Amino acid sequence: MARIVMEALSKVYPGGVQAVSDVSLDIADGEMIVLVGPSGCGKSTLLRMVAGLERISSGTLSIGDRVVNDLEPAQRDIAMVFQNYALYPHMTVYNNLAYGLRNQGIARPEIDRRVQEAAGMLQIADYLDRKPRALSGGQRQRVAMGRALVREPAAFLFDEPLSNLDAKLRVQMRVEIRQLQKRLGTTSLYVTHDQLEALTMADRLVVLNGGRIEQVGTPMELYHRPETVFVAGFIGSPAMNMIDMAYLRDRGAAPGTLPTGTDLLGVRPDDLRLGDGDGLVLSGTVALLEPAGAESHVYVALDGSGQVVTVRVPGLPDVTEGGVLTLSAPLSALHPFNSASGRRVQ
Amino acid sequence: MQTKRMTFTSRWLPYVLLAPQVIITLIFFVWPASQALWQSMLRQDPFGLRTTFVWFRNFERLFADPNYLASMKTTAIFAVGTTLLSLSLSLLFAVMVNRMIRSRDLYTTFLVWPYAVAPAVAGVLWWFIFNPSVGILPYMLEMLGYDWNHRLHAGDAMALVILAAAWKQISYNFLFFLAGLQSIPQSLIEAAAIDGAGRTKRFWTIIFPLLSPTTFFLMVVNIVYAMFDTFGVIHATTAGGPAQATNILVYKVYRDGFIGNNLGSSAAQSVILMGIVIVLTVVQFRWIERRVNY
Ligand SMILES: Nc1ncnc2c1ncn2[C@@H]1O[C@H](COP(=O)(O)OP(=O)(O)OP(=O)(O)O)[C@@H](O)[C@H]1O
Ligand SMILES: [Mg+2]
Numbered sequence: 001m002a003r004i005v006m007e008a009l010s011k012v013y014p015g016g017v018q019a020v021s022d023v024s025l026d027i028a029d030g031e032m033i034v035l036v037g038p039s040g041c042g043k044s045t046l047l048r049m050v051a052g053l054e055r056i057s058s059g060t061l062s063i064g065d066r067v068v069n070d071l072e073p074a075q076r077d078i079a080m081v082f083q084n085y086a087l088y089p090h091m092t093v094y095n096n097l098a099y100g101l102r103n104q105g106i107a108r109p110e111i112d113r114r115v116q117e118a119a120g121m122l123q124i125a126d127y128l129d130r131k132p133r134a135l136s137g138g139q140r141q142r143v144a145m146g147r148a149l150v151r152e153p154a155a156f157l158f159d160e161p162l163s164n165l166d167a168k169l170r171v172q173m174r175v176e177i178r179q180l181q182k183r184l185g186t187t188s189l190y191v192t193h194d195q196l197e198a199l200t201m202a203d204r205l206v207v208l209n210g211g212r213i214e215q216v217g218t219p220m221e222l223y224h225r226p227e228t229v230f231v232a233g234f235i236g237s238p239a240m241n242m243i244d245m246a247y248l249r250d251r252g253a254a255p256g257t258l259p260t261g262t263d264l265l266g267v268r269p270d271d272l273r274l275g276d277g278d279g280l281v282l283s284g285t286v287a288l289l290e291p292a293g294a295e296s297h298v299y300v301a302l303d304g305s306g307q308v309v310t311v312r313v314p315g316l317p318d319v320t321e322g323g324v325l326t327l328s329a330p331l332s333a334l335h336p337f338n339s340a341s342g343r344r345v346q
Numbered sequence: 347m348q349t350k351r352m353t354f355t356s357r358w359l360p361y362v363l364l365a366p367q368v369i370i371t372l373i374f375f376v377w378p379a380s381q382a383l384w385q386s387m388l389r390q391d392p393f394g395l396r397t398t399f400v401w402f403r404n405f406e407r408l409f410a411d412p413n414y415l416a417s418m419k420t421t422a423i424f425a426v427g428t429t430l431l432s433l434s435l436s437l438l439f440a441v442m443v444n445r446m447i448r449s450r451d452l453y454t455t456f457l458v459w460p461y462a463v464a465p466a467v468a469g470v471l472w473w474f475i476f477n478p479s480v481g482i483l484p485y486m487l488e489m490l491g492y493d494w495n496h497r498l499h500a501g502d503a504m505a506l507v508i509l510a511a512a513w514k515q516i517s518y519n520f521l522f523f524l525a526g527l528q529s530i531p532q533s534l535i536e537a538a539a540i541d542g543a544g545r546t547k548r549f550w551t552i553i554f555p556l557l558s559p560t561t562f563f564l565m566v567v568n569i570v571y572a573m574f575d576t577f578g579v580i581h582a583t584t585a586g587g588p589a590q591a592t593n594i595l596v597y598k599v600y601r602d603g604f605i606g607n608n609l610g611s612s613a614a615q616s617v618i619l620m621g622i623v624i625v626l627t628v629v630q631f632r633w634i635e636r637r638v639n640y
Contacts, residue, residue, distance in 0.1 A: 086531065103543050
């Protein structure tokens with residue numbers, strides 16, 4: 001159990017790639033932090049810096065009350081779950097779990113107790129004598145989890161641990177990992193590019209972009225009050241619609257009482273309603289209707305600009321492709337942004 | 347699944363295309379091998395005037411001949427020594443080069459060069475270096491108080507031929523080990539580092555076991571090399587001496603046959619060698635099919 005504090009962490013790879021810039025983050029004991037961001041934004045790099053697998057170019061990192069910048073991975077008291085699991089192919093599952101404990105010089109009965117306990121928790125007790133190649137993807141994932149669990153570390157680090165599983169198994173494992181993490185109360189840093197995983201698992205979410213932190217907050221905070229255009233577009237699916245104020249003014253449809261400096265208006269597909277109303281009113285033709293079971297997505301091409309906005313409605317709405325439509329959203333649901341700064345206007 | 351078949355318009359073309367390979371195999375393998383098999387059952391008088399068919403008498407004599415048994419033992423020591431030395435040195439080099447980021451290719455190129463040197467040339471090279479009268483190493487060893495003379499001391503001679511033979515094989519082993527090391531996923535090493543294993547421990551518990559298929563393959567190749575492909579090295583350095591101390595089986599075939607003129611015995615020895623190669627090859631294929639360790 002430990003608090004992890006990052007102060008102005010930066011990473012420059014040999015060759016000059018600046019993968020992480022000036023990242024500061026205070027992770028409370030027992031907290032589950034999820035790192036999200038587009039591919040190449042530096043998530044893995046940041047995680048590997050915490051693990052001790054990449055040198056820290058500048059800044060300070062402390063785990064517990066120790067500054068660990070110059071400590072070897074083994075001395076940092078962390079455990080990591082890799083995307084490809086990185087199980088030792090020549091060892092049985094039992095030995096995969098026991099390997100780290102043996103290296104710590106823990107006594108044999110204690111090793112056995114911990115391995116059995118972890119195997120029980122993860123339901124892999126039946127496979128302890130098998131080699132990893134004789135396991136399914138999901139079972140391998142559990143073994144990788146087990147290897148982290150038995151160490152009883154101060155922190156877990158996960159680098160896209162579920163991305164090699166099929167959709168159904170991913171949901172199941174996501175729930176299990178979160179339950180385990182809560183039960184054990186181990187500080188965790190979890191990297192994913194799966195929106196849903198990020199929103200459902202995180203105590204706090206960190207959105208990275210180009211090696212910098214865009215925003216930190218609870219999933220709800222990020223969803224309801226994105227501070228930057230990037231976060232607004234990144235969190236939420238389908239993505240938030242961004243409508244140019246110039247277009248609205250031209251059509252005389254600009255809603256009043258928006259903060260000064262607003263030139264971009266964000267509105268979530270959920271907040272748009274079919275039909276006239278107060279606040280923002282748009283009109284266009286239905287380009288595509290996409291039924292998705294409990295809900296439907298309506299893609300509407302706006303009159304004048306042809307920009308396609310997405311509307312999410314429950315059930316199957318009574319619209320036809322090519323038909324003319326009016327959309328509206330209440331003022332309170334609008335996100336005002338300034339496109340020059342890329343930030344929310346207060 | 348449907349396999350694609352090439353069809354030839356001419357009936358003879360496939361045979362013509364195959365012919366060079368078949369002819370080469372016939373001339374350089376099947377014919378000499380059957381000659382050896384035939385000769386191994388013949389016996390000639392000292393002047394080559396009379397030849398008698400003696401069935402397996404040549405083989406019986408060989409296995410009763412203390413010289414032949416001694417040569418087998420010499421061969422075993424030589425093969426094991428050469429294999430161990432060249433495998434361990436090349437693994438060491440491969441690990442060191444694999445650790446480099448910048449000058450990796452340069453070192454790889456240098457380490458591959460010895461392989462291009464003909465065995466006889468390599469032998470002469472070592473013969474000069476270790477020459478008791480003019481060589482540099484005996485000179486240095488003498489300063490350390492060791493009297494090197496492979497013309498007199500059996501142990502020195504064995505050490506010399508092992509060194510010379512192993513040196514030539516290092517390049518080949520090195521390339522395979524380097525490829526083997528590079529195919530081990532980096533994340534495994536990282537996982538082991540997080541699991542608290544230091545460098546040495548990681549090597550012996552993760553890297554070395556994962557290299558075992560490569561190691562086994564190279565072991566067989568090196569034994570075959572040491573037993574059959576080192577004629578040039580022996581011939582140029584010790585010529586089997588002193589007092590048979592480095593007279594390995596292949597060299598004995600040559601000595602008994604071409605110098606001793608005992609063609610029947612020499613042929614029988616070749617046949618035994620052929621048998622050993624066949625066994626080693628079978629062993630290798632069996633194991634490679636099953637893949638060692640994991
Ligand atoms: N060893 C390296 N040397 C040089 N540049 C690197 C190295 N590793 C990563 N990078 C670069 O650093 C940046 C961040 O990489 P990183 O792997 O952290 O991204 P990521 O956010 O994990 O992406 P993904 O979601 O695709 O895994 C990328 O531009 C990448 O090209
Ligand atoms: Mg990554």
